[in-house]
């Protein structure tokens with residue numbers, strides 16, 4: 001177990017996540033710096049933790065860090081505690097078990113999950129290391145909040161080390177129905193890992209129900225509604241806490257002069273078409289990027305509009321690039337975009353502007369403001385914060401959201417143009433309807449969605465979770481102010 005250096009204060013609130021909120025990057029000149037980590041989890045939790053003066057335990061996003069780089073340090077009001085992962089663990093725990101076993105399994109088996117016993121062993125080892133680091137830094141009676149599918153064994157491992165703690169777990173991705181989860185050779189161990197928590201949070205109530213049913217079936221505990229009754233008298237609660245975004249921050253960005261100017265510039269650069277379609281995703285096979293680009297290209301091909309009328313900007317940020325399925329996807333999208341632009345583009349007027357890169361939040365906000373129709377079409381997605389960010393940025397209450405019914409966000413954003421991403425014709429019809437909708441209709445929809453997003457922002461999400469966590473074992477641990 002890593003030793004806690006004397007200077008690092010113990011914390012009353014501890015986040016444990018696979019990634020730190022910042023990634024360590026080595027510059028060309030050999031110096032190192034820190035950059036904000038990718039993905040929805042970090043965007044959601046960073047603003048919450050800054051207010052808490054807590055500790056955040058995570059991997060610095062780089063396997064080459066030496067001992068010195070792995071000392072805890074202060075960042076935006078919290079203590080960051082780096083946990084190292086070896087090159088082999090990166091392959092087996094991160095790329096392997098987390099992202100080639102659990103990720104596809106939990107996303108409806110959109111790709112075929114691979115089951116390898118060495119990957120599982122590595123997953124146990126790394127989870128043990130995270131649990132040890134949490135046990136070291138948590139103050140007596142502290143609240144420890146463990147995040148996401150990479151760390152599902154940590155709740156039970158940590159409870160063994162520190163029974164005094166109040167332990168919460170939140171799964172940011174979907175939790176699959178029993179029929180799919182049961183493929184996993186280590187299904188029972190994973191469920192028992194999660195049951196180490198006092199409160200297990202999911203994006204949707206359907207996921208919580210899947211979990212409760214599996215616990216009953218596979219572990220044999222008694223359950224009633226959202227509670228699991230363990231033989232030792234402990235009660236574990238499983239509930240939905242739909243995650244959200246920092247609404248004020250996106251509104252502020254959207255209104256800022258620099259973002260407004262940049263948005264105008266983007267429209268200009270794209271040749272001021274009547275409508276700009278926008279997709280922003282990690283380059284992931286769950287996101288339905290291929291299907292949506294095909295649907296768009298067919299609308300042009302069928303003569304509904306021309307490349308002068310409409311253009312599609314697709315930002316796909318590189319992700320998990322050495323995992324086979326991601327490599328295949330990248331090649332498929334490269335080929336499709338080339339094909340579509342070759343067929344339908346004109347000089348200076350590609351049908352699709354494809355950017356395989358990640359951008360800072362300001363640039364994303366400018367894209368949200370500059371575009372007319374945001375297209376979010378995952379085959380399965382825990383929530384999808386991009387959909388909520390787009391809505392938050394539409395201060396004029398205009399613009400359309402085309403949204404997959406298989407994204408968690410669809411449960412809240414009912415006024416989106418909802419689509420089944422497996423149904424290309426259905427998707428074309430909704431994209432066309434969004435393209436042709438009059439202003440009044442767009443405003444009616446956007447107004448309602450803006451209200452929904454404003455009512456449940458990320459602060460709300462975190463305080464709801466922490467309040468429930470304080471309530472599940474009253475009197476046992478210190479109260480935390482959400």
Ligand code: G6P
Nearest residue numbers: 019038039040041148172173320
């Ligand atoms: C999703 C997951 C996060 C993950 C993020 C980025 O949002 O829920 O846990 O951090 O994707 O993926 P990566 O593999 O780069 O951490």
